[in-house]
Amino acid sequence: MSGRSTWTRSRSSVSVRGVSDGAREPDDTDEEPRGPRVTIVKGSPWTITGPRREKWSSDEFVAANAVDIRQVGDPVLHSPAHRPRLARGELESLIARLFASMVAARGIGIAAPQIGVPLRICIVDVDEAGIVAIEPEVEWVSEDLDETSEGCLSVRGLYGMLERPVAARLGAVDPAGKRFTIEGVELGAQCMLHETDHLEGTLYVDLLRSRVDDLFPVEPPGPGEEPRPVSGQHRQELEPSV
Numbered sequence: 001m002s003g004r005s006t007w008t009r010s011r012s013s014v015s016v017r018g019v020s021d022g023a024r025e026p027d028d029t030d031e032e033p034r035g036p037r038v039t040i041v042k043g044s045p046w047t048i049t050g051p052r053r054e055k056w057s058s059d060e061f062v063a064a065n066a067v068d069i070r071q072v073g074d075p076v077l078h079s080p081a082h083r084p085r086l087a088r089g090e091l092e093s094l095i096a097r098l099f100a101s102m103v104a105a106r107g108i109g110i111a112a113p114q115i116g117v118p119l120r121i122c123i124v125d126v127d128e129a130g131i132v133a134i135e136p137e138v139e140w141v142s143e144d145l146d147e148t149s150e151g152c153l154s155v156r157g158l159y160g161m162l163e164r165p166v167a168a169r170l171g172a173v174d175p176a177g178k179r180f181t182i183e184g185v186e187l188g189a190q191c192m193l194h195e196t197d198h199l200e201g202t203l204y205v206d207l208l209r210s211r212v213d214d215l216f217p218v219e220p221p222g223p224g225e226e227p228r229p230v231s232g233q234h235r236q237e238l239e240p241s242v
């Protein structure tokens with residue numbers, strides 16, 4: 001697939017880049033250091049970082065809160081989600097389940113429909129941003145596009161080659177109803193767009209030009225290798241799935 005990417009950096013050497021709820025990305029050895037790919041530009045979103053992240057990533061917490069990720073074909077993934085009208089406590093417990101399920105699946109982003117909850121809530125976790133976005137709306141996307149691999153926790157075992165804007169801006173509210181704005185570049189933008197697509201009932205496979213030419217199986221692990229989850233699964237070796 002080399003030559004198809006418009007990235008100026010050496011992305012073609014990466015077999016699976018994965019979107020937002022996919023795997024964590026591989027360590028690039030030939031690129032300059034990069035800054036965070038998700039940046040808060042206005043307001044102060046509720047984030048799952050610091051001590052909260054530590055607690056919510058613990059085996060005990062994940063075992064108690066993670067649920068199965070719904071897979072392509074499940075109706076909840078293919079219908080627009082609704083505006084959440086939950087009490088604060090219910091909202092926080094839903095966010096805890098969402099985060100724990102993402103951690104269990106080794107994703108870098110997740111949307112509530114993926115755990116069977118048809119509400120407009122997602123987590124953008126590229127570079128461990130841990131941003132909880134309620135009723136997110138895409139406010140702007142760059143004209144520059146990039147074709148990269150994209151995976152999804154709800155489409156196991158496959159990744160697709162898809163063009164996405166290189167940068168995007170998202171407005172959303174936090175659990176207290178306060179507005180904030182974040183911007184993403186590269187995988188950060190990809191994740192934000194992938195997760196908001198989920199809230200419209202759209203999966204990345206729906207956006208491919210061709211499911212024959214642009215969709216690929218994730219290669220099975222070699223001897224001694226860990227299994228490679230597809231799109232949003234491997235935190236270390238692959239880019240995250242969302």
Ligand SMILES: [Zn+2]
Binds near residue numbers: 198
């Ligand atoms: Zn996804």
